């Protein structure tokens with residue numbers, strides 16, 4: 001549970017007169033709308049099919065049709081299915097409108113190169129425990145300073161006041177606003193060192209891509225089909241369809257668990273799927289071993 005980090009860029013950024021457009025193709029996109037609902041923030045949620053990427057033309061049409069939109073938010077890698085939304089193409093559209101751009105890059109930041117400045121992202125949300133490979137319980141926001149400065153006094157929550165967190169750190173030489181999560185920050189620092197040692201985000205991206213390619217090829221060779229076409233598949237997590245109708249996910253899960261591998265159930269209603277993630281301290285050899293284990297089970 002780190003999605004509390006999604007609260008500040010919504011609840012500390014949008015004023016009562018603002019309106020948020022959320023285009024969602026999965027549970028995490030919809031969660032941003034839930035957050036807006038809790039905060040009673042004006043929003044328009046456009047929900048797509050979970051196997052469909054967010055289309056930049058559709059975003060353009062929505063922004064043209066809804067002149068009252070002041071903020072736009074989306075998920076980069078929708079972990080619900082593993083679909084990767086075309087951030088660059090969408091940002092090329094969003095840049096032409098006077099809207100604040102909020103991106104949930106929780107499951108992609110650190111594992112997929114994202115040029116935040118070039119993409120014109122105003123608030124990017126991520127966490128310590130996914131592609132950064134740190135420990136859980138740490139969410140962070142990378143914000144454009146000028147936008148952040150405009151957020152004074154907007155927050156609807158004392159604890160999740162993004163502006164106040166930032167200004168306290170600025171003025172206190174990095175001092176945390178409330179008791180600091182010392183252990184988690186040290187683990188995060190270590191994780192960043194390891195990311196650097198690996199050769200940075202670009203190298204990690206290549207490793208994840210290789211892991212993912214081997215995973216999909218290996219699973220295909222065993223008769224499993226990925227839910228998504230390769231051109232929209234992220235290198236982070238993959239949904240596979242049940243290979244036959246009375247396939248038992250529980251049995252499959254338990255068998256793999258007994259061999260030291262943990263997978264995820266599916267998260268969509270339109271098809272029977274399960275998910276396999278390939279981020280973390282995982283290398284191509286581990287994927288080969290995994291495929292071998294499934295073959296022999």
Ligand SMILES: *Cc1c(COP(=O)(O)O)cnc(C)c1O
Pocket residue numbers: 001002003004028075077078079104105106107
């Ligand atoms: C993991 C994740 C989150 C945070 O989810 P929690 O259940 O709070 O850990 C948010 N958005 C995306 C896209 C994620 O992958």
